[in-house]
Amino acid sequence: MRELFSGPPDLRGRPRQDRMLSSVMAAVVGYENALTAVDRMLRAKVPGEVDLVDEDLRLVIAEVRVEAEDVVSLRLSSPDGEALPRWQPGCHVDVTLPSGKRRQYSLNGDVRDRYGYRIAVRRIDGGLGGSVEMHTLTEGTPIRVSRPRNAFALINLEKYLFLAGGIGITPILPMVRAAERIGADWKLVYTGRSRSSMPFLRELLDINESKVDIRADDEVGMSTGRELLEHSAPGTHVYCCGPIPMIDAVRAEIRETGRNPLHYERFSPAPVLNGKPFEVQLARSGRTIQVGAEQTVLDAVLPEVPAQQYSCKQGFCRTCKVRVLAGEVDHRDGSLTARERETEMTLCVSRAAGDRLVLDI
Amino acid sequence: MSQPEKKIEDPDHLVLQPRDVRFDWGRTPAHWIPGEVLLAHILNVTHMILPEIERWFIRVFSAALPLISSEKVRADVRGFIGQESVHAESHQGAADHLTRHGIDVTPFTGQMEWVFQERLLRPELKGTRARKWLIWQLSGVAAGEHFTAMLGEYILANRKLDEVGADPVMLDLFRWHGAEEVEHRAVAFDLFTHLDNRYWARVITMVAIIPPLIWLFIRGTLFLYRNDPHLPPGSRPRMRELIRLLREGLLPPVMWLIKGTLKYLRRDFHPSQVGSTSAALEYLATSPAARAANH
Numbered sequence: 253m254r255e256l257f258s259g260p261p262d263l264r265g266r267p268r269q270d271r272m273l274s275s276v277m278a279a280v281v282g283y284e285n286a287l288t289a290v291d292r293m294l295r296a297k298v299p300g301e302v303d304l305v306d307e308d309l310r311l312v313i314a315e316v317r318v319e320a321e322d323v324v325s326l327r328l329s330s331p332d333g334e335a336l337p338r339w340q341p342g343c344h345v346d347v348t349l350p351s352g353k354r355r356q357y358s359l360n361g362d363v364r365d366r367y368g369y370r371i372a373v374r375r376i377d378g379g380l381g382g383s384v385e386m387h388t389l390t391e392g393t394p395i396r397v398s399r400p401r402n403a404f405a406l407i408n409l410e411k412y413l414f415l416a417g418g419i420g421i422t423p424i425l426p427m428v429r430a431a432e433r434i435g436a437d438w439k440l441v442y443t444g445r446s447r448s449s450m451p452f453l454r455e456l457l458d459i460n461e462s463k464v465d466i467r468a469d470d471e472v473g474m475s476t477g478r479e480l481l482e483h484s485a486p487g488t489h490v491y492c493c494g495p496i497p498m499i500d501a502v503r504a505e506i507r508e509t510g511r512n513p514l515h516y517e518r519f520s521p522a523p524v525l526n527g528k529p530f531e532v533q534l535a536r537s538g539r540t541i542q543v544g545a546e547q548t549v550l551d552a553v554l555p556e557v558p559a560q561q562y563s564c565k566q567g568f569c570r571t572c573k574v575r576v577l578a579g580e581v582d583h584r585d586g587s588l589t590a591r592e593r594e595t596e597m598t599l600c601v602s603r604a605a606g607d608r609l610v611l612d613i
Numbered sequence: 614m615s616q617p618e619k620k621i622e623d624p625d626h627l628v629l630q631p632r633d634v635r636f637d638w639g640r641t642p643a644h645w646i647p648g649e650v651l652l653a654h655i656l657n658v659t660h661m662i663l664p665e666i667e668r669w670f671i672r673v674f675s676a677a678l679p680l681i682s683s684e685k686v687r688a689d690v691r692g693f694i695g696q697e698s699v700h701a702e703s704h705q706g707a708a709d710h711l712t713r714h715g716i717d718v719t720p721f722t723g724q725m726e727w728v729f730q731e732r733l734l735r736p737e738l739k740g741t742r743a744r745k746w747l748i749w750q751l752s753g754v755a756a757g758e759h760f761t762a763m764l765g766e767y768i769l770a771n772r773k774l775d776e777v778g779a780d781p782v783m784l785d786l787f788r789w790h791g792a793e794e795v796e797h798r799a800v801a802f803d804l805f806t807h808l809d810n811r812y813w814a815r816v817i818t819m820v821a822i823i824p825p826l827i828w829l830f831i832r833g834t835l836f837l838y839r840n841d842p843h844l845p846p847g848s849r850p851r852m853r854e855l856i857r858l859l860r861e862g863l864l865p866p867v868m869w870l871i872k873g874t875l876k877y878l879r880r881d882f883h884p885s886q887v888g889s890t891s892a893a894l895e896y897l898a899t900s901p902a903a904r905a906a907n908h
Contacts, residue, residue, distance in 0.1 A: 341621075
């Protein structure tokens with residue numbers, strides 16, 4: 253017990269340790285002793301280290317429909333006709349393709365349909381192959397799908413402006429339906445190359461034709477950020493989903509006017525720019541790993557050290573900072589102080605300035 | 614089925630992510646609520662105690678990560694850790710701001726560091742005993758998060774602070790923080806129940822942490838009064854001032870706090886039953902600090 257009283261300095265700067273705090277901490281120790289005794293009496297279970305349990309859903313493709321040029325929708329349902337977990341507008345699922353590729357798709361059906369999830373995929377030839385593979389799937393194919401999660405939540409408001417570009421209509425469609433159901437004052441501006449390339453036009457017009465503004469590039473030209481936002485009252489929350497140039501244009505316009513709160517889906521972290529490959533030695537295990545030019549240190553470290561902490565993956569939350577034992581660092585975060593940078597780095601964005609780092613992990 | 618709905622269902626199944634924020638303290642005075650020294654100092658206590666408490670949350674949660682078998686709980690915990698880390702840094706920024714204005718809070722924060730980084734984690738415990746203590750600490754985080762969620766809900770709805778002219782940057786810090794607390798209010802509870810679903814354990818911990826929390830606020834407020842060079846020597850917080858603040862709705866009503874705490878003691882309690890995620894996300898979409906960082 254002695255070490256408990258080697259407490260912190262006194263709060264008023266008197267030349268002794270802080271008695272009050274030391275006694276409080278002694279009480280904590282007594283409390284822990286008592287709890288341990290009770291735990292022992294009741295034979296409390298002690299959880300151990302575990303592997304992740306697979307929580308994915310095993311579904312089948314119940315229906316495939318062509319929705320527009322290069323766009324199909326898939327209706328996924330349970331093979332035994334059971335109700336699926338509930339979801340809300342903005343939710344997405346991770347779909348594991350037969351090839352093992354994993355892709356995120358927004359649910360775009362009706363939240364009231366408890367027996368099917370509908371997703372839509374635009375085929376991108378020369379992409380990473382996920383969309384092409386999705387387009388080969390036929391009715392009856394079994395498919396693994398995660399439970400719905402929401403990174404684009406629709407909140408309760410009286411007024412909304414929805415902006416959708418092309419396949420970006422998918423998360424917006426259930427939002428439009430929900431806004432109409434509560435009788436909100438909403439408007440949708442839906443852009444795309446041409447009407448024939450824009451999925452779900454009929455469905456949207458059926459929800460409320462007078463609130464849908466369809467702006468096809470081949471009819472009115474490419475819409476600017478200003479045009480997309482021109483009819484929004486100040487303070488109206490904007491929900492935007494579409495190609496990155498469209499989101500950037502809307503963000504730039506809002507940054508300038510400051511008139512509208514903006515909601516958009518946060519995609520995976522920005523890709524590594526101007527990265528060179530290098531080598532990282534993990535001091536605690538002595539192992540050496542290679543970091544590719546387009547890979548982050550974090551992604552290279554995680555397979556070796558699954559317990560490594562991280563969170564934001566953008567260099568601001570400081571969760572993944574570790575001590576650097578040797579090597580020059582190219583700091584790319586926005587959160588470490590100059591002093592911290594002398595000895596530490598963030599794994600999620602920072603890299604080696606040279607060709608080798610030794611890290612205290 | 615086809616009954617008209619009145620409002621959008623409160624969002625659930627959120628992907629939790631930390632948000633980057635920028636607070637510019639350049640124009641915030643030391644006494645950031647005109648004429649309300651006691652109120653400002655009670656709120657300032659959070660800058661002195663939260664950074665270390667939040668860093669403790671992070672350490673406890675990090676230690677619990679390998680024990681989690683659910684992918685959803687693990688993802689929530691990772692998001693929670695990132696959010697708490699940004700909260701800790703932001704309140705630290707406000708604490709440093711006080712120190713720059715001559716109210717040196719470092720003796721107090723040094724004690725907090727000693728308690729939450731050295732003693733409370735009990736590194737001397739080994740084996741199953743250490744594991745059990747970890748679980749008890751998790752129940753403490755869950756109980757603490759119940760208060761932060763309640764206070765978050767309170768600060769989001771409170772307009773009195775704007776009326777008395779509180780500094781907008783400071784208010785944004787409290788509201789942004791409060792909104793993220795409401796957003797992630799179920800994470801610590803879900804983690805605790807995922808690992809140890811003993812009802813009475815959660816009750817004992819809630820009862821146990823209330824006195825130390827009140828004590829920390831009193832001790833912190835007295836400390837600030839003693840060390841505030843802008844106050845006449847010998848200034849002390851007065852009970853009648855405190856009662857006035859409660860009466861004017863500038864502090865959370867005591868009965869409301871008691872009722873909210875009692876809800877936690879219900880056997881079928883879940884944090885999703887209290888607070889509005891929608892209101893929290895609405896504030897986060899408008900928070901100046903979040904928008905400043907999101908350029």
